[in-house]
Amino acid sequence: MYRRWLWPASALPGVLWLVLLFVVPFYAVLAVALGTVDPILFQPVPTWNPLEWNVGWLNEVFTRLAPGGIWFDVGVRTIVYVVIALALCLLIGYPVAYYTARHAGRWKGLILILIIMPLWISYMMRMLAWVNLLQEDGWVNEVLMFTQVLSEPQDWLGGRDLTVILALVYGYIPFLILPLFAALDRIDRSHLEAARDLGASPWSAFRRVTLPLSKTGILGGAVLITLPMFGDYYTPNIVSGAPSTSMIGNQIDLYFHGGPQPTIGAALTIVLAAFLTILMLYYMRTIHRAQREAGTVGAL
Amino acid sequence: MTHHPKERPNSLSRRGFLLRSAGAAAAVSGAGPLLAACGSTTSESNGAGGEGPGGLPLARPDKRVTLPRWEDPIESGLEPETGGTFTVFNYPAYFYRKLLNEFGDKYGVEVQVTPFDNINSGLQRLASGGVEPDVMEITPDTLDIGVAGELIKPLNLDYIPNLQKNIWPQLVDPFYDGESRYTVPYTCYATGIAWRTDKVTEDIAGMDQPWDIFWESQAYKGKVGLLSENRETIGMALLRKGITDINTEDPELVNQAVSDLQELYEICNVKVDDLQYQTIPEGSSWLHQAWSGDMIAGYIYYLPKGTPASALGFWRAPHGKVPVQNDCFAVCSTTKKPVLSHLFLNYLLDNGVAYENFVDFNGYQPPLNEIDPAALVREGVVPEHLENSVLTDDDLGPDSLQYGTLTSEGQQLWQDGYSNFLAGGGS
Incomplete structure (x- = not known):
């Protein structure tokens, strides 16, 4: 009896954590999104009873996000930014994680610390530092002109898509590298040796063995950085400030930051969360399949 | 007949506001609940014709509104509270820290500043109980929310003689707050x-x-x-x-x-x-x-x-063609130091304090009688070619352009319009 409950009970803190810090807040946002607004203070009045929920705000958000709606362009722009930033993160982050896991040797710990080190400084401060570096007379232009990559200084902060995307990459890439490193570091080297023994070239061994086995790390890291990137609003604010580079998070910020329609902000949050849930489900399905293929599911 | 608030047997509660303004969630009732509760309105006009939060009339420069008091002001002649902290709820870096410290030293309190991003979100935080400041900055276009929500207290001007003594006549009895029942001006x-x-x-x-x-x-x-x-x-x-x-x-x-x-x-x-x-x-x-x-x-x-x-x-x-505005200060309902809060409002209207705050810190002009644009240029505070940055009493007259409170529907319209602009179009 004792042994029967011991291991399930060990999950209790995690379950409590999840309930308190995810389920309850998420339900509160839902109750706000489907609730009403105080007519005097314009504060959201949550409707806790699902039977009394008002889906009008959700419909309004869907209408605005649909083609022809006022948020269609900003929605598409957000997806494009996140997809490009994710691709760049993978292009940069995978080799770094691969090198650290497989070839760094005794430098592994140091490299990991260097990767984590930027996270010791707040995200906002790091972005503000980039504002200085990206000024027309900043170091970025100076270096690029000194190396003759540029013939004249560029206005990186003038409301450019590229600046926002690169800032997203810079801000989130450590969160991709760490799970990728963990996945690559776990790969049993005997698999690779077997592939090479069977005549696979290094590239073929990577493509047929390493890459598939690191898929969970890729997906885990991708989910980890994609979710916050979709809701990001301060990165475009800090490094651009132009409406032409705003993201959907800026709209949530606008409606939550005062005014008579906080429910619109909450409803948009719900729609965004639903969209991200699709990505999450794909990730969970992939993990589950990988575990089954590895024979870990059911073995317990 | 106009009832003085002291004649009313009970102060109107916020719940009363809400009950009277029952109806559609987004729109306030058409009955002017707060004014109805007062028996008859103390406003001199119905503002712009519409109603703002709580059914309060919409003030415009040419349509003055005197807001009803939702409770009695504090009595005159009380001693200021001392000890503990005194909290100013304001935009960050919008009041000279040195002057706040001097006020704190004078009355034996520690002055702390709790910042907000904007006044709307500040009012929401105040209403939610997330902050308990003593005084806060507010603007004429958000004043209705503060009053209807009972977030700010009616003033007893006996404690604030600097208002009458030092401030432009237009703002001693401003169109948005007749008789200065809730606010004193800060900057313009x-x-x-x-x-x-x-x-x-x-x-x-x-x-x-x-x-x-x-x-x-x-x-x-x-x-x-x-x-x-x-x-x-x-x-x-x-x-x-x-x-x-x-x-x-x-x-x-x-x-x-x-x-x-x-x-x-x-x-x-x-x-x-x-x-x-x-x-x-x-x-x-x-x-x-x-x-x-x-x-x-x-x-x-x-x-x-x-x-x-x-x-x-x-x-x-x-x-007459330029948008002009002024910021104000008010005493928050959450204050535990109402007398000291009044004295703070008087302090910020002191000629020396207001001038120092202006020229040595925030650059935003207080509406002081003694400020003369030409004199500021002479003294080197303002370069000659920027003399037009300095306002005078006339700038805030009845024919001035000022952003006023909108109805709930109007606020939605403007917010949605801004959202559309902020969305940035196709890239």
Whole structure:
């Protein structure tokens, strides 16, 4: 009896954590999104009873996000930014994680610390530092002109898509590298040796063995950085400030930051969360399949 | 018959407001609940005809409103509270810390500043109980929320003699708060255009319609900005088309203004921020919608060494065509030090304190009788070519343009319009 409950009970803190810090807040946002607004203070009045929920705000958000709606362009722009930033993160982050896991040797710990080190400084401060570096007379232009990559200084902060995307990459890439490193570091080297023994070239061994086995790390890291990137609003604010580079998070910020329609902000949050849930489900399905293929599911 | 609040047997509770304003969630009732509860209105007019939060009449410069008191002010002659902390709820860095410390030293309290991002979100935090400040900054267009929500307390002006003594007559008994029942003025400013004279070649002040400069700013792409305030941004586009009703709730006018603003994506890749007081002097922005205090603050604090004051330009429309506003201070309902809070309001209206706060810290002008634009130039506080940044009593007269409270539907209309502009169009 004792042994029967011991291991399930060990999950209790995690379950409590999840309930308190995810389920309850998420339900509160839902109750706000489907609730009403105080007519005097314009504060959201949550409707806790699902039977009394008002889906009008959700419909309004869907209408605005649909083609022809006022948020269609900003929605598409957000997806494009996140997809490009994710691709760049993978292009940069995978080799770094691969090198650290497989070839760094005794430098592994140091490299990991260097990767984590930027996270010791707040995200906002790091972005503000980039504002200085990206000024027309900043170091970025100076270096690029000194190396003759540029013939004249560029206005990186003038409301450019590229600046926002690169800032997203810079801000989130450590969160991709760490799970990728963990996945690559776990790969049993005997698999690779077997592939090479069977005549696979290094590239073929990577493509047929390493890459598939690191898929969970890729997906885990991708989910980890994609979710916050979709809701990001301060990165475009800090490094651009132009409406032409705003993201959907800026709209949530606008409606939550005062005014008579906080429910619109909450409803948009719900729609965004639903969209991200699709990505999450794909990730969970992939993990589950990988575990089954590895024979870990059911073995317990 | 007008009832003095003291004659009412019970103060009207916030719950009372809500019950009386029952009805559609977004709209307030048409009955003017607060005024009805007072027996008869103490307002001198019905404002702009519509109703703001809690059914309060909408004040306009030519339609004065005296707000009903939801409770009695504190009695006269009480001693100020001492000890503990005294909390000022305000924009960050908008009051000289040195002066706050001096006030604290004088009354034996520790003055702390709790910052907010904007007054609307500040009021929401106050209503939610997340903060318990003693005094807060508020604006005329958000005053109705503060009063209807019982978030700020009626004042006893016996404690605030500096109001009558030092402040412009227009603001001793202002149109948005007749008899100064809830607020005292803090700073005042006009909205105009700031630019770098060494970068922008056009004679902006000489243009038939200077606001057109934003639509003719292709040469300054990436260096052009507007204020990140929905009223200011859309209001500017209305003024450009000659529409001086900057409190309009006509969807056609507001949507056309938004559509005009959207043209700026292509023309100059316009930015929205409130950093013009810094970015124009530093040269990272060349052309920006701005408040008059920005260039004074920019001149005092942000102009880099070697850059002459003449690099800063500021234009504002003539009296009656320029949006003007003033910020206010009020005593919060959450205060545990109501007497001291009154004395703080009196303190900030002291000639010496207000002037020092202006010229030594925030650059935003207090509405003091003793401030004379020419004298500020003579004393070197303001460069001669920025003398138009200094307002006078006449600027806030009955024929002035001021952003006032909108109805709930009007606020939605303007917020949605701004959201549309902020969405940035197709990239």
